[in-house]
Amino acid sequence: MxxxxxxxxxxxxxxxxxxxxxxxxxxxxxxxxxxxxxxxxxxxxxxxxxxLTPNNILQLDTTNLLPQSPTLENFSDVISVGLTPRWFLNSMIVTGVTTLFTLILSAMAGYAFARIDFKGKKLAYPLVLAGLMVPKEAMFVPLFLMFAEVEQHNTFHALALPRIAAPLGVFIMTQFFTAIPNEVEEAARVDGATRWKTFTTVMLPMAAPALTALAIFTFVLTWNDFLWPLVSATQREMFTITTGLASLQGNFAQATELGALMARGVVASLPLLILFVIFQRQLIRGISIGSGGKG
Amino acid sequence: MTATVERTSPEVTPSAFRRWTASDSFSAWAFLIPFLVIYLLFLLYPVVQAVIMGFFDWDFLDISDRTFIGLENYGRMFWGTNMTWDATHIWQWRILGLLGVPLIIRAKRRGSITRTAMIALVVGLIAVFAIAMGVHPGVDGRWYDSQFWGSFGNTLLFTVMSTPAIVGLGLALAIALNRPGRLVGFLRTLFFAPYVLSVAVLTLIWAFLLNPTTGLIGAAFESVGLEPINWLNNTTWAMPAIVVTTLWWTVGFNLVLFLAGLQDIDKSQYEAADIDGANGWEKFQFITVPGLRRTTLLVVTLQIIASFQIFGQVFIMTRGGPNGATRVAIQHIYESGFRDFELGYSSAMSLFLFVVMVGISVLQFKFFPEEG
CATH class of the missing domain: 1.20.5 (Single alpha-helices involved in coiled-coils or other helix-helix interfaces)
Structure with missing residues (x-):
C-alpha cells in the first residue's frame, strides 16, 4: 500500500x-x-x-526416508524366524476377548445403573466410580500374587481379566443410557417385552455409536498394554506382540537385523494403524468421552 | 450423545416407570453381577491385598513363604541411618509443594471446601513439605533404600518436565488446527497418528532415531558439522530424550481433548470480539483461556497421572540408565518384586505410589470444580 x-x-x-x-x-x-x-x-x-530396505544396505546407511532397492525379505523373515506370528495371534486373542467382554459387561451394568431403580444403587454406583481413581499400573504386584496363588499365569484369561474389570466403560455406558428418553423404553414395556428383551432389541442398537467408540478405545489400550503382560505372561510363547517386540530390543548392537526388527514394528502397528484409518472419528470420540466425560 | 454429562448418580426413572415387574431389584442385580464380580475381584481387591502384603516379608520364589514384619517395609522406604533435619534440604521441591497452600485457601474462599477441611489440608501440607521432607541422613548416614528416593524423584522430574511441554504443545496445536477444511483434518491425523503405536514400537523407532550412528538426529547433527550426541547414554540428556520421545507419542491425545474443548466455546463470543475490534491475542486471553479452563484442568490432571505411571519407555530404551538417571518409580517397584523377589516391599511401594496418585485426583476434584 x-x-x-x-x-x-x-x-x-x-x-x-x-x-x-x-x-x-x-x-x-x-x-x-x-x-x-x-x-x-x-x-x-x-x-x-x-x-522395506535389505539388511546389507542398512549396514552402510540407515538414514534414507525412501527405501533403497525395496524388498519384502524383512517381512518374510518376520513370518519364518522367531515367534512374532505367535505373539501377534496372542495379542489378537487377548485384545479381541477383552474388547468383547468389556462391551457386554459395561453395557449391561450401565443399563442397570441408568434405567433401573433398585436397592443398593446409591452404594454400588459410587463404588464403581471410585474405581476410576485406581491407577492402572499401580496394583500389578498384588494382582500378580493373586494369579500366582491359583497358578493361572501364562494364560489368556490372566491377561484379559484385569482389563475387563475397568470401570470406565460402565461409566460411559451409564451416561449414554441415562440420556435416552423414557418414551423409547416405555413403548417396548407396553408391548410386554421383558427387561432383557428391551435391553437387547431396543437399547443396545441405540447404543451402537457409544459402543463403537468404547470398542475402538479399548482395543487400542489393550493392544498396547505393556506392564501387565510383562509380569503375567513370562513364557516366550505367551508374550503379546508388545512385550515380545520389547524383548527383541534387548541387545542393541544388532544393527545387522535392523530391517527385520523394523518390519516387526510395522507388523505390530498394522492392526491399529488400519483401525485408526477406518475409525479415526470413533477413536477420537472414545478419547473425549472416555476421559472428559463428555460427548 | 449430546447430553451434557456430569459425574453424578444417574437419574432415577420417574415413578410411573419405577416398577417394571415385581422383581426389579432382582433384574438390576442380574445385569450388574457379571461386571461387579470381576470388578471387585480384579480391581478393588488388589488394593486390599496390597495393604496386607505391605506388612509382610513375602518371597516371590515361594509365595507361601511370608513373615509378618509390621511396618518394617515402610521404615525401609522412608528412613535411614544417622537421620537429621534441615530447613533447606531439597528446598526447591518443598517450596513447590507449599505452593498448594494458597490454592487451598482460594478453594475455601470460593466455598468448595469447608473450614475444617482447609485447616486439615494446610496443616497436612506443612507437616509433609515444611517438616517431614527436611528429614534426611546426616553425616555418615544413608537411606535404607536410596534407590526408592532416586526413582520416585526421577518420576517426579519426568512429570515436572513433560507435563508443561505436552500440555503446552497440545494446546498450541489445537488452536492452530481448529479450523475447517480437508487439509487441516489431514494434518490433525498426522499429529495424532503416533498415539496409536504401542510403547514397544515407540521405543524401537526412537532408540534407533536417537542413536548417534544409525539415527536421523545424529545424521542431521553431522550434516551441519556438529558432533552427534549419544542422548540415551548421557546422564544429562537421557531424561530430556525420554521426554521428547513421550511428547511425540502422546501429544495427539491432548490435541484431541483441547480440540473438543475449543469446539465447545460459543463462536458468537469471537464474533462479538471482532466487532469490538479485539486482536488475536486479546481474543485468546479473554475468550479462549477462560473457555478452556475445564479442559485444561482435565488435561493437566490426566497428564500428571499418566506421567506418574511412566515405565515402558525408560524400561525398554535405557533400563533406567545411564547410572540410574532415568530409573523411575514403577521400574523400582517392578525390580524389587520381580528381580529381587521381595513382593512385600514392592507392594508397600506400590501402595505409596497409589496414595500419592489418588491424592492428586482427589485434590483435582475438590479444588477445581467443573464450571459451566
Missing part, C-alpha cells in the same frame, strides 16, 4: 489488498503447519522405509 488512496474505488483496492494479505498470511501459516506435520510423521515413515 504505497500509493496514497483518496478516491472510493482505490479504497476498495486497499481493502482487497488487506484481504489478500490476510489470505496470504493464512496460506503461509498453513504451509508452516504442513511442514511441521510432515516432520512430525518422519519417524514413522523412517520405520516403514527401513522395514
Amino acid at each position: 504505497t500509493t496514497a488512496t483518496t478516491t472510493p474505488p482505490r479504497t476498495q483496492t486497499t481493502e482487497e489488498r488487506a484481504h489478500r494479505n490476510r489470505k496470504m498470511r493464512s496460506r503461509l501459516f498453513m504451509a508452516f503447519l504442513f511442514v511441521a506435520a510432515i516432520i512430525w510423521i518422519i519417524p514413522m515413515v523412517w520405520m516403514f522405509s527401513l522395514s
